Amino acid sequence: MDRLSPLFARFAPSARVFHSGSLCGSADADLSDGGGHIHLINSGRVTVSRPQFDSITIEQPSVLFFPRPSVHRLQVDEHDKTEMVCATIKFGNGVESPVMRALPEVMVVPLESAPSLKPMLALLFAEAFSDKCGRQAAIDRLTEYLMVLLLRHAMTNDIVGGGILAGLGDPRLSKAITAMHERPEQSWSLEQLAESAGMSRARFAVHFRETVGMTPLDYLTDWRVGVAQVLLKGGQSLKFVAPAVGYMSPTAFTRVFSQRIGASPTEWLAQSANAY
Structure with missing residues (x-):
């Protein structure tokens, strides 16, 4: 069962690489x-500072991913030979x-x-540090592919403690979650979702909440509102x-949307248009 494609069908990743090569001194996130931002460190030593958080020092090839807009600064010593690729990341038309x-x-x-990330990153770095025709389009698409691999890695290796990736990584819960992702228009009941997972109603409800951090029907509502936002945009x-x-x-629909978002669909669209 493909657990990620129904998700990407609604919230496809889009990337725009804005830096490739060495970094001198410091740079603040735009x-x-x-x-969000993704920074791919190929070599060198990078210190990441964030307000009210301890600094992170990266001294080996790594992927540094900020899923949402987050204030941060990258700093390197002028004597370090640091090679990296940096990109902005959005999912589902910015929703x-x-x-x-x-x-x-x-x-x-x-x-x-x-x-599992190494072969693709080797290709991405080779393309990013070249001057071949079509380079920008190539590295943007490769970075989008990297996002698929990164989320697949997070899901299958249980490196996220909870949330929907933990749910998709669970062999039973993933069946119910994928059903919701594929068919948000269906009038799902807790009993139907539990049946999809092959579990009793009570056990499914408890296990879902413990793993994902919310009830199945709350997640369904959030998913529906998110899909609606993409369609409205x-x-x-x-x-x-x-x-x-x-x-x-x-x-x-407007009543539920307003409860979840704090604004009607029309108001939310106007706010989104004025945000950029």
């Missing part, structure tokens, strides 16, 4: 586009997906602990969106 919300503020993955009308995410009418 948060103006509202995306924060459930996976991004479930991830920690920062992830550091040494390549020695993730051998894509220009779909409320009359189309409401049944597409399991609501009988635009009024019922």
Whole structure:
């Protein structure tokens, strides 16, 4: 069973590489586009500082991932030969997906602990440090592919303590979660989801909450609202969106959306348009 494709069908990753090569001195993260950041350290020593957090020092080839906009500074000693690739990351037309919300503020993955990433990163670094035609498009697409591999690695190696990736990594819960991801329009009951997981209703409810950190029906509501946000940003009308995410009418959908987001769909769209 493919547990990630239904997720990426709704929240596809998009990347834009803005730096490749050596870094001298320090550089602050640019948060103006509202995306996360990924820094791929190929060689050298990098210190990452964040307000109100201890600094992180990276001394071996690693992936440094900030899933959401996060103030941070990269600093290298002028005598270090540091090679890195830096990119902004967005999912689903800039709408924060459930996976991004479930991830920690920062992830550091040494390549020695993730051998599955090494061949692709070798290709990405070779392309990034070249001057071949089509280089920008190539490294942007390779970085998007890296995101798929990184989330796959996090899911299968249980490196995230909870959240939806932990749920997708669970052989039983993943069946129910994937069903929700594939068919948000279906009128799911707790009994139906438990049956999908091959568990009793009571055991499923407890295990889901312990693993994912919320109830199954709360997760379903969050997923539906997230899918609706992507559809709304894509220009779909409320009359189309409401049944597409399991609501009988635009009024019922608007009520749930407003409770979750703190603004009506129309207000949220206006706020999103003014944010950038």
